[in-house]
Amino acid sequence: MSLATYADKFARLKVGRVGDHERPHKPVMLLALLDLFEQGAIKENKITFSPEFLELFGEYFEAVRSGSDQPTPYNPYFYMRGDKFWHHHARLGQEAVLSALSGPPGIKALDAISDYVFLDDELFALLRDPASRAELRSVLINRYFAGQRDKVLAVAARESEIANYQRQIDEGGRVAESAGVPEAVRDTAFSRVVRRAYDYRCAACGLRVVLEGGLYIVDAAHLIPFAETHDDDPRNGMALCKNHHWAMDRHLIAPGTDRVWHVTSLLDDRLEGQRDLILLEGRTILLPHEPRYHPKDAALRWREQNLERVGGV
Ligand SMILES: [Zn+2]
Numbered sequence: 001m002s003l004a005t006y007a008d009k010f011a012r013l014k015v016g017r018v019g020d021h022e023r024p025h026k027p028v029m030l031l032a033l034l035d036l037f038e039q040g041a042i043k044e045n046k047i048t049f050s051p052e053f054l055e056l057f058g059e060y061f062e063a064v065r066s067g068s069d070q071p072t073p074y075n076p077y078f079y080m081r082g083d084k085f086w087h088h089h090a091r092l093g094q095e096a097v098l099s100a101l102s103g104p105p106g107i108k109a110l111d112a113i114s115d116y117v118f119l120d121d122e123l124f125a126l127l128r129d130p131a132s133r134a135e136l137r138s139v140l141i142n143r144y145f146a147g148q149r150d151k152v153l154a155v156a157a158r159e160s161e162i163a164n165y166q167r168q169i170d171e172g173g174r175v176a177e178s179a180g181v182p183e184a185v186r187d188t189a190f191s192r193v194v195r196r197a198y199d200y201r202c203a204a205c206g207l208r209v210v211l212e213g214g215l216y217i218v219d220a221a222h223l224i225p226f227a228e229t230h231d232d233d234p235r236n237g238m239a240l241c242k243n244h245h246w247a248m249d250r251h252l253i254a255p256g257t258d259r260v261w262h263v264t265s266l267l268d269d270r271l272e273g274q275r276d277l278i279l280l281e282g283r284t285i286l287l288p289h290e291p292r293y294h295p296k297d298a299a300l301r302w303r304e305q306n307l308e309r310v311g312g313v
Contacts, residue, residue, distance in 0.1 A: 001122045003132050006085065010136055011143045014082050024064045026083070027144040029076040031152070032056035034137050037127045039163040039192075040170070045124045046089070046116040049077055049107065051200055052192060055214035059159065063151040073212060077117070078104040085123050088114040107212075158185070165189040169232045178230050190232045194220035197293035198239030203286045204253065204261060207241045219245045223255070223299035235296045238285075247277060254303040255285045255295065264308040 010030060016023035035056050036042050047053070057073040065071070080086035090098040094113045104110065119127070126132040137156065145152045165181055166189040178186055200216045201208040209217040218239040224231060238255065240248060247253045252264045263281040267274045287294050 001120065003126055003135060006123050006126060007136060007139045009083060009085055010139050014079075015144075018068065021067055022144065024061065024069060024144060025072065025076040026080055027140045028060045028064060029057055029073060029080065030140055031060045031137065031156070034127065034133050035156070035159045035163065037133060038130075038160060040167050041196075042127075045118045045121065047118070048116050049074070049111075051210045051214065051216055052196060054210075054212060055192075056159065058214035059155050060152065063155050064145055064148045071212075074104065074107050078110065080117075085120045087118050087120075089116050089118050091115050161185045162189045162192070165232075166193055169193055169234060178232055186226075186232060190222075190234070190237060191220035193234045194237035194293075195239050197234055197237075197288040197290065198286070199289065201239060201286060202241035202244055203238045203255065204240060204244040204248075204280055204283070206286055217241050221245050221248060223295055224302045228302075231299075233296070234293050236299045238295060248303070251306050251308045253277065253280055254307040255300055256304050257297050257300045259285050259287070261285060262304065262307055266308050 010027075013026045013030075015026050032053060033047065036047075036053060039052075041052055054073055058071060061069075061071050061073075078088075081088055088098060088110075091113060098113050101113070105113065118124075126136070141149055141152050161182075162185050165185055169189060170193050195216065195218055198218065199208070200210050200218055202218055207217055218241055220237050221240050222231070223236050223238060226232065229236075238248075244253065248255075252267060254262050256262050261280045261283050263278050267278050269275050269278045285295075
């Protein structure tokens with residue numbers, strides 16, 4: 001099927017209605033999907049209900065929501081199957097259960113039945129092409145968001161800048177050119193690459209909380225501060241929960257070149273409130289699954305050397 005066919009399908013999505021108001025969820029999810037392709041985040045025809053997808057959904061949704069619209073990305077993720085290009089893939093042995101579903105079973109239940117969504121092969125090929133993406137994006141905006149065009153285009157322009165920088169720093173070890181890139185763009189891109197590399201899990205305590213609105217408990221911390229070396233290489237980053245981020249920034253804890261955590265001797269284990277932090281001493285750093293994101297030795301060494309020690313040793 002051609003680009004024109006999918007342009008037509010995108011223009012005729014079966015959207016929910018309340019009086020004259022069309023629910024924006026499906027076209028918003030497709031705008032978010034286009035940006036995931038833009039970021040280079042989708043390499044094969046498998047789309048999951050991932051934190052990065054939810055985050056993009058949230059950005060567009062906030063720009064266009066009105067009336068009683070609720071940020072519920074799970075609904076379009078399920079119901080888009082009615083539009084005939086969006087297919088849930090059954091987990092082994094779940095084929096009959098999947099095809100018998102008449103309504104959404106809840107996100108956890110769906111996950112047990114289906115592991116991902118795949119698109120028509122032709123559509124997947126088109127979405128890998130920047131010109132086709134641009135065409136489909138304007139179809140969605142013209143058809144569903146003509147009245148909010150400026151807001152949607154503003155989100156798309158910002159996302160495109162972030163996606164550019166994201167691709168630069170994500171290309172294994174190449175130092176990105178940060179000069180001239182606005183801080184907000186840099187920060188967001190760096191955070192996304194690092195959080196994703198660590199699967200949204202704190203490298204110290206393992207805490208992992210992701211909410212449907214695209215919110216999560218971890219930050220992306222620079223190991224050598226950006227102000228020192230202007231290094232946004234993800235190997236100069238680490239995902240940490242708010243507490244451990246705070247403690248590392250103040251040099252109370254440091255990840256070492258020996259791949260375990262070290263704790264300052266300034267903390268006192270006789271103080272009940274400080275014990276949890278002290279217990280981190282010697283614990284293994286929870287590293288990303290992909291070795292290409294593991295922290296560089298130089299960055300870990302910087303942290304070790306800056307750990308606060310009694311007497312300044
Ligand atoms: Zn933590």
